[in-house]
Amino acid sequence: MCELLGMSANVPTDICFSFTGLMQRGGKTGPHSDGWGITFYEGRGFRTFKDPNPSCRSRIAELVQEYPIKSCAVVSHIRQANRGGVSLENTHPFTRELWGRYWTFAHNGQLTGYEKLDTGRFRPVGDTDSEIAFCWLLNQLEAKFPDLPEDMVAVYDYVAVCCDRLRELGVYNMLLSNGECVLTYCTNNLHWITRRAPFGQASLIDEDVTIDFQMETTPNDVVTVIATQPLTNDESWHKMQPGEFSVFHYGELIHNRTL
């Protein structure tokens, strides 16, 4: 499998603590060693760091850990390859433009029959089921909404319906962001936690690191972290249900659909 890590926050926040835990799962405490990637939004722009090498041995991963890039929306992924070879073009997250915004996507799971998905003018560059699913999703969205609608709820509902259809092809856990929102869909493994004042301490499962969030935050901060498996052993993470779809907007849960 592979692991997802996302963050939605109301102030630019660094993800070093969570990323430190995730990085160990890339070949050290976990088997996910066929590449990793992380995308940070900054306004409408984004920065992506990717490496087909295992995260536990990556110089670029060390940079990300040491240089606390602050962002309100983050999508990250470490991969254990099943569909498609190990290469940079097959390394998540994937980013494409739609409606004049950059959309970034990462997928955890495995699909079958995905070759038949019509991706329209969004052509995959690599050969993973994940990128094809993303291109199909964008094609569906563009066909239904040629321009960005005023009513984003209609868009969210339609994303959920599309995710349901992808879930029919196999295991489909997803993170999708446009820099303002982080959309999540669970098939089997996805957890989340919203941290707000009064902040406390937390200890990573995979690395001997404890953080006191009160030292790092202001009383108005709201930070949601989404991960395949909980990253800390002393906090209360919510476990998403199969088919659960959520939208986090600057840290707050603004939309939720369960089956």
Place this chain on the structure above:
Amino acid sequence: MCELLGMSANVPTDICFSFTGLMQRGGKTGPHSDGWGITFYEGRGFRTFKDPNPSCRSRIAELVQEYPIKSCAVVSHIRQANRGGVSLENTHPFTRELWGRYWTFAHNGQLTGYEKLDTGRFRPVGDTDSEIAFCWLLNQLEAKFPDLPEDMVAVYDYVAVCCDRLRELGVYNMLLSNGECVLTYCTNNLHWITRRAPFGQASLIDEDVTIDFQMETTPNDVVTVIATQPLTNDESWHKMQPGEFSVFHYGELIHNRTL
């Protein structure tokens, strides 16, 4: 203005030497201090490092200098903003997918009347003349060639014609790459050099660095570097003519059109 730096090579090659020179022009020996970016291809995939901060003071730029990422195609740019604010989404290079390949673009110059350009379904995310020009170019290419044609010469010729039209709007110097080729177009300032065996020494103009290429290469290596202004003071750079369009394929000049 701003400066372009490109590389086309027949073996994965690092650009540290040239990038060291270019980086100094980002706020130290030159005025280009409104962000920089560099894209390295690796097969069909790419990695981009960007910073809206001046390159001479950027931690990410230091990483790029110290971690010699090897690539056969590189597009790089340092910016002095004229059209569009300073932001990550306005920082070159820009990358979009067309024909199932990632195309990366950087522009040096200033255009007027670009708002009228029809970009079709390639919508700009930022507000620079450069990104709009890129989106328009892709729209023109897709309209003329709905699928990637066998005959790439027809594509190259049409890119040149499109560049001529953009040059009617102002100063248009361009680098464009799909990972295999680096396409260049000159309006006023663009120089190139192809280094091959027997390799010699070279000294950067902007930093007290000399390199002995013979220590860094094999006899079969062919490396072309393209830059707005020559980066070394002891080599023979070619100066491109106004309207000159070239295609470099793994280091070799395979297509050239002068007016």
